[in-house]
Amino acid sequence: xxxxxxxxxxxxxxxxxxxxxxxxxxxxxxxxxxxxxxxxxxxxxxxxxxxxxxxxxxxxxxxxxxxxxxxxxxxxxxxxxxxxxxxxxxxxxxxxxxxxxxxxxxxxxxxxxxxxxxxxxxxxxxxxxxxxxxxxx
Numbered sequence: 001x002x003x004x005x006x007x008x009x010x011x012x013x014x015x016x017x018x019x020x021x022x023x024x025x026x027x028x029x030x031x032x033x034x035x036x037x038x039x040x041x042x043x044x045x046x047x048x049x050x051x052x053x054x055x056x057x058x059x060x061x062x063x064x065x066x067x068x069x070x071x072x073x074x075x076x077x078x079x080x081x082x083x084x085x086x087x088x089x090x091x092x093x094x095x096x097x098x099x100x101x102x103x104x105x106x107x108x109x110x111x112x113x114x115x116x117x118x119x120x121x122x123x124x125x126x127x128x129x130x131x132x133x134x135x136x137x
Contacts, residue, residue, distance in 0.1 A: 025078065027081050028101070029042065029054070030082045031055075031082075031083040032091045032094055039083055040055070046081070053081075056069070071100055075104055077106065078106070079106055080106050080107070084111065084122075108126055113135065
């Protein structure tokens with residue numbers, strides 16, 4: 001696969017002139033669009049600590065296929081940060097992202113941002129994993 005140096009990082013060209021930056025510290029942030037302000041804040045906090053984040057829609061290139069971009073980003077990330085809330089608990093897109101992460105054997109770090117009960121579908125994928133609870137002050 002062709003590579004070139006881009007801002008001190010390597011860029012890969014997996015499909016038709018689309019550049020996907022790959023770093024060993026990249027995390028994919030999975031969240032419901034209804035929790036976007038919180039997701040953006042978590043992304044900012046992680047990036048301030050030197051962790052490269054991939055978050056939609058920010059990192060979806062113009063004209064790129066949305067689902068394909070997400071699958072490639074999960075594949076090329078070292079881990080997934082799941083923002084768990086009542087909204088993400090009901091989100092089919094979040095469930096798809098978590099399923100892809102599990103199938104690719106990516107570590108999933110769940111950050112609980114609301115007091116929602118875990119849906120049966122998400123429970124199947126993440127119930128045995130450690131959680132961070134951000135709901136208590």
